[in-house]
Amino acid sequence: MKYQYHILNAEMPGKEDVLKMTPNPATKELIERLDKMNVETSLDRFEAQQPMCGYGLRGLCCRMCQWGPCRLSEKAPRGICGKDMNSTIMGNIVRALVAGLSGHAMHAHEVIMSIIAAADGKANLTLKGEERVWELAEKLGINTGDKELLQAAKEVALVLLQDLSRMTAEPIKLLEVFAPEERKKTWQSLGVIPRSAAYETMETLHMTTLGACSDWTALASQELRSALAYCYSTLFGSSMATEILFGIPKPKLTKVNYGIMKEDHVNILVHGHSPVMVEKILEKIATPEIQDLARQVGAKGIVIGGMCCTGDELLARYGIPTVTNILGQEFALGTGAVDAVVVDMQCVIPGMKIVADCFGTEIITTCNSNRIPGAIHIPFDVDHPETLDDDAMLVARTAVEAFAKRDRSKMHIPKEITTAMSGWSFESILEAFGGRDKLLSLIKDGTIKGIATVVGCNNPKVPYEHSQVTIARNLIEANILITTTGCCSHALLNNGLCAPEAAELAGEGLGRVCRELGIPPVLAVGGCVDNTRTLRLFIELAKAAGVDLKDMPFIFVGPEPGNEKTVGQGVSFLAHGVSNCIGYPAPIPVPIPKLKENAQSQDDLERGSNDIVDFFAGEGLYEKVGAKVYTEPYPKLAAQTVRMHIHRKRQALGWN
Incomplete structure (x- = not known):
């Protein structure tokens, strides 16, 4: 069932909606499998939280001192301290x-x-x-x-x-x-x-x-x-x-999706954000000692798979396959084939350990900022880096030895494997298009209408990965080139949109260019921090055009804002004059149109407004930095909003 939130002019999906709408068949398979096994996941915990707190959803709850918490409303418009x-x-x-x-x-x-x-x-x-x-x-x-x-x-x-x-x-x-x-x-x-x-x-x-x-x-x-x-x-x-x-990544073809795991191999997933320890672990896994250990425990080899931004880093540099993102980490463990997950910092949800315990998967934490009860802790400490080699070898050995403890009766690996082209640095994007001026000319003449960076986290308030994939498909069909990072990139990678063959899904102009160059219409440029590559691209193209960045046909799209880090991503682009299209309203109260007093018909409405919305979506922020926030939870309408925004930018520049 869908959960209706009239205060946000939106709805939230139940588990059956996710099953119906999530675009990756492997995800559906694993959700159904975990459900039949009565293994709790984020989908179950999300439903247990319904209905969600209306004050929290609208940002009207203040917990910044011990006097509260205070909930603001028409009845109580100020907190105890007087804050409005x-x-x-x-x-x-x-x-x-x-x-x-x-x-x-x-x-x-x-x-x-x-x-x-x-x-x-x-x-x-x-x-x-x-x-x-x-x-x-x-x-x-x-x-x-x-x-x-x-x-x-x-x-x-x-x-x-x-x-x-x-x-x-x-x-x-x-x-x-x-x-x-x-x-x-x-x-x-x-x-x-x-x-x-x-x-x-x-x-x-x-x-x-x-x-x-x-x-x-x-x-x-x-x-x-x-x-x-x-x-x-x-x-x-x-x-x-x-x-x-x-090193700076270069484009390469690789494989992604849940099907990269193998029943007769040690399957190690690496997860988190910082690649330092993981790079050294990869080095140790390649040694004869660890390869021999894998054979001793009965495995035919070792498969490394990535999750979240650590996965994006390894995908970009080495073509190491990725599996999934923050909301898919429990599903990946539901294959029963993961022997160990090596995690560093951030986006490692506590629920992963709950699922890991159901399948005997070892969780190995490598960052002192991230401790999980019951996990093996082998940290990398930048203040004492002398033990890095020994610690990495211990992690590699521990992960491989876990293969012998795997319960093979619980294994089920979906078959989905998807081709992808990864490794798009700032330099390699310009090189692929024949240089900055060539890419700019394609934008100016309308072959490519503009560039959208479709990025961000996952959020259970929308059907898992559905908005990300739907928006991306609609935009490339409209000849809008896409860059993507972080958790969103996994959705687009697994859906095949980052493969050169996806050029067939693009509009006439973008599709033709992609076919000629042998590149995809969606460029996976790395992890969350690598949004800098897109920002540098935007800055360089605006400079070449002799146009202020705020006037260029560019936009930031966050279909599933989730982590607190996504706030900074969006506002970073806003500060540079790049408008945002955000997929779910929060934590800003949504102005709901109301019937005017003494209204003569149902169409006689007041717009509805509040100062914060007017600042972000109206003229307040726009007058300061030349950008604003569009909020649209329905992906086809969001794609239309993006197309309209880019069309207006082109029209103002005379690039028609």
Whole structure:
């Protein structure tokens, strides 16, 4: 059954709706299997939460002190302290943003510190991204002179580390070198140039404590400031640092989906966000010692599969198959064929351990920030990297030995295997199209109408992966090129939209170009932090066109916003002048049209409004940065909204 939420002008799916609408046949197969086995998953827990709290859904619940929690309504429009709806909602949003910022900041910290450890000889890591080192050194004004690679890399890493932690009133260095000049002037005029991830997180939490800031417009400015710190401290920092460590990806064909697992092989899934420990584990798995161990326990070989952003990282660099995303992790374990899941930081839901215990799967945690009761804990500590090799070997051995304990009576691996082309870095996208100017000419002449980045998490409030796939199919059919990252990318990868053959699903112009170039119409550009690759693409194309970024036919689409990190992603693009189309309304109260007083007919309606909605979706934010938020939970209507937005941008530019 569908759960109706009139306060949001939307509905939520029950389990039967997910089964009917989720686009991957393997997912349906595993949901039905787990249901018959009475294994609890997120779908069951979601239904147990119905009906959801209307105050929480609309951002009208304040828990920022011990006086409450306070629930705001027409009857009680202010909390106990006197805070009103506007400051409560904006405070909740900006706090969510910096929580997500903190997650990506820890990711950035780990990879940056790993570069320093490698340069100091404390970690046995080879820096594979030499070209990124020299590029950043030049952009950051570092005098490389006769310096060797490791010394130059360390100096770059120290600048990135300073961007994470600076407390003085200086701008983020990566913002200075990568942001468009027009945007920097806009942000300067708004007073939202950030200092660092650490400072803006501290300031946001300070501003939203009891008795601090109650001016919602000041909180809105802090949101923009924090989003820029999120973008340039943590996304750019972690993405660039990872490319220094492990190299810049290049396009390659590979296989994805649940069917990549094999009954007679050790199946190890890697999950999380930071690839440092996993890269070393892969190295150990390839050694004769671990390969021999696999044969000793009765396996014919070892299959590595990815989940979430760690999976995206390995897919991009090595073509290692991915399986699924945050809401699919329990389904993957439902195959009964997963011997171990190696997890690092973030998006590892507690429910995975519940399902793992039903099938005897080992969960191995490798990050001190992520502890799961009952899991094996073998952490990578960037402050003590000397044990990295030994720890990685222990993880590899533990994962392989789990094969001997597998209950083969519970195995069922769906057959679905999908071809995909992955590894789309900023550089490789431009190279594939024959350069920046060639891609721009295709956009200007209408062969490609525009670019949408379709990204983000999963959310049980919409049918699993249905919106992501439906929107993407509709957009490529309308000749709109797509980039994708993170959990959303898994849905599009498994649906075949990232394969060159998907050109047949695209419109005449986009399809023809993709066939000529041998590329897909949906480009998987990496994990969440690699949204920087799309942003760099947008910035570069706007520069080539001689047009402000806010005027280009680009848009950010988040069909299933879920994790707090998705707030920062969306607002990062908004700050650059790229409008958002978000798939589910929350945590902003939706204005519901009402009959006017003394209405003469059912069509005589008041629009319905509130200050926060007017700020994001009306003229408030648009007047500041040239972008706004569209909210549309129904995917075909969302795709139409995106097409309309891009058409209007083209029309204003005269690109018809």
